[in-house]
Amino acid sequence: MITYWATTRGTYLNNQVSNLFKKIYIKLNFNLHNKTSNILAIDIVGSRVKQELFKIILLELEILILDITELDINVSDMEVLNKKILIDLINKSLLNFRQIFKLSNVSISVARLRSLVSYRRIASEHNLLLKNLLIYLVFGSSGDTTQTYLFPNNKVPVQHVEILLDNLIIQLADLIFYCLINSDSSILVLFRFLKTNKICRNTYVSARSIATFKNNLTWSNYLSYYFQRPRIIYNNRYRVWIFSTKGLHCQYIYAHRENDLEILSNFHIVIIVLLELQDFVLPKIQTIFLLIGKVLIYLVRYCITNSLKIVLKSIAIVTRNK
Template sequence: PQQPTTIFTSTRERLELSLENLTSIPLEIDIFREDKKRELLHLILQKIEDILADLRFSQVQSDRLPVMQAAILRDLWQETTIDFFGRYSTLLVGGITVDFVNSLLQAEIVVQTAILDKIPLVNDLFSYLLFATPLVIDNTSFAAESLEAKERAEIILQNLIIQVANAVVQPLLNQFAELEVIKQNYYDRRLISTREIERFRNNLSWKYRARTYFEEPRQVFESRYELLLLAPRGIAKVSIYAPRDRELTRLSGIPLIVTLALELRDAIAPRLQAVVSFVGKGVIFVLTQVVGKTIGLIGRGVLQGLGSSWQESKNKRL
């Protein structure tokens, strides 16, 4: 179909521009040199096209996509990891030859839980690409051939390839982050020292904790997703509306407490602001009307006193 072709073409064009991370959120791919980022993202985009071709050939029905989503993303991650690093590549670690790619693939459960399962709107994207299904944007349905649907699908696609790229890099950082051969072949030169690597990994670790306990509950409560996209100057972030009531009802523990705190703040803040505003106006009134007049009276008294003293002094001289 013409529309999906346009989406993939425009995304490929964006991949030739800067891939600098413009957000405040650390991404696993930040540690890669720009050429390696670009190579990885191009590969993922091609793999998605291959998966779409396989799904068309298999004549998968639209109602099967939600059930297949986890397997599709897992296959996408595995095939990308194998092709990017090399199926039969090995590493020498502590004098022992290690099957590099198989070691990375052992992190499947961690990657699936931390990243792949969190990627939003994948089913909507695949349904759009395979069956020209309309996309719902801000509670309005847009036909597949519309500009609005095309732009939204492109954002979802770009977020997908960036997040899958993060999923490919994550096991590398967890298992082989400080091997010199890895640094030489993949890393940005600004992030090759042990100190910088550890700082980078700590920032990533904090990101996932903050997302789990604070950011994700907040986004669920505010009915929105934050997606990454390829902007002209680099990787940027955009917030889009999406109904998430079902997820809200499943929150528990700290995430639930966060949403309750947000609700309490929303309830109290306007009233507290009104009280502060009222008190502030009262203070201003007291300062300008009462204190101001008092100071004025004192000032006039002082001036009158000075005038009387000057007159008395003048009379004495006479």
């Protein structure tokens, strides 16, 4: 039986929010290893550090919800302030994480932070990442008038809100550690602080292994931002990360993203045009190759059949002459 999210503010919505956060805290005791082929920045740290970082983000989100309720911010204000709220949530979570693990020796400038690919991607997807989730948690499903996910009559499944919350926590945690890995410090300083604070997994035992991980992570993020992201937007999809008993997984859900096409760069538009050409040209090429293959098979069979006939006739003639 499908359970739907509360439509308006009230005791029922408060209980659902409370139960949802309790469920997420329980999930943090599950396997937190990445079970996908996609590289995450938090893959370099152990489960204890991941768990602590997830808890920090959850706590900051709870405080944010209380502040929004206390300040009596409406849905219109949320739409205007959403990006600023997201950036503030990231900065506070990052600050608390650095204070808890005493990471003051690793500096991150604002300019450096904004130049990171992961930061730009999350900033460009702030509505999908945070706005809809906050509206569900604070105002109920009736507050969402964007029709981003096209649920009929405000019947938003509880599981959908849970997926959005999972996704926010994992993506913010990944961004925070991506910021730490791509700080202004050298690889040697990064290696020392990871080992000194005992937050690095045992598989990364040298500066070289950490440098390799950093390079692979950077390359993966560039591929995701410049090549995969246009395809996902063009297909009206949104990739979300979720907790499961077996580890961290990602999946794609439908999302109305036509407006995101307007903010894509010229390079992204070129990628979309190439996708269009691919969709148009590839079927034709496949048809041509299939036709050529059939012709070649027919010619080969024809040659083999005629050759066999000639050989059999020759054998028959030789036999008669003997």
